[in-house]
Amino acid sequence: MPPRPIHEPRRDDCPWCGSRRLRTRLRAPDLLHHHRPGTFVVDECRDCAHTFQNPRLTVEGLALYHPDQDARRATALVDRVLATGTGRRRLRATARAMLPYPEPESWLDVGTGHALFPAVAREVFPYTAFDGLDPTPRVRRARAAGRIEEAHVGHLTAPALTARLRARYDVVSMLHHLEHTPDPREELRAALTVLRPGGHLLLDVPDPRSAFAALLGKWWLPHGQPRHVHLIPLPNLRAELESQGCTVLVTDRRAPHRPHDLSTALALRLTRAVPPSRAGLLRAAAPLVTAATALDHALAPVLRRTRFANAYRVIARRN
DSSP states (O other), rough: OOOOSOOOOOOOSOTOOOOEEEEEEEEESTTHHHSSSSSEEEEEEETOOEEEEEBBOOOHHHHHHHOOOOOOHHHHHHHHHHHOOHHHHHHHHHTTTTTTOOOOSSSETTTTTTTTTHHHHHHHOOEEEEEEEEETTTTHHHHHHOOOEEEHHHHHTHHHHHHHTOOOOEEEEEEOGGGSSSOOOHHHHHHHHHHEEEEEEEEEEOOTTTTTHHHHHGGGGGGGGTTEEOOHHHHHHHHHHHTTTTTEEESSTTTTTOOOOOHEEEEHHHHSSOOOGHHHHHHHHHHHHHHHHHHHHHHHHHHTTTTTTEEEEEEEEEE
């Protein structure tokens, strides 16, 4: 049996609004795993500004470019992030965004990975039961480590999973998850299905209208080829949530901004330019990346109030 294709057919209309007025925004290789082959095209709709991979990877293709880490490396990564003050503060601040609303009894974190967010969020909501969902076995390891109570392996849009979790949660969080999904609208419908009436949806999403996206092009980390399939502008996401029966309570571009644009662009450019056999050159360039990181953090208080903010947050209530 021949292998299944990893790309769907290229489309000539926008998957969000149906417009045929498309332009190619960028072409990029796999910059995060640059030993993997392929060049990926990102198109933008001239009418609604939806930005999407075209042709899109199939589910099998996405799995190919989503390698899971072995257990030892995963444990080291989790320990390092949870021990870092900056990482913990960012995750705790995200959880605190839900403090103005009724305390949830149950919370599902979709695309949870190693469940770093639930591990920190329970410090803010100690009486909430946190569950995690992820397409990889990482979520089972997170449950074994005690960071979540229940682990669901798979995709939220799977009918059997959605039916089993129907109206079970007070909060569903999707933190930098929608951009990985083949159909964000279907993902939102599934999230609202597992929410109880009056429950809340917490979304953090890369902003394709960020000025950094145009300035840095393929080196802008949230372009994230080939794993980022859709980048949704805030007006589009807000309108979609309202059409699905939600009340949008909060939109915020300041708090979700992550100060990494210049440093990651430089690191990706250096990694791409220097062959693996010249690892010494990369070590010599490390002070440049360190300086760019310091600049990212120094500029963040100003940039997060401008069009350079690289992400946005939406909190919506299921009516």
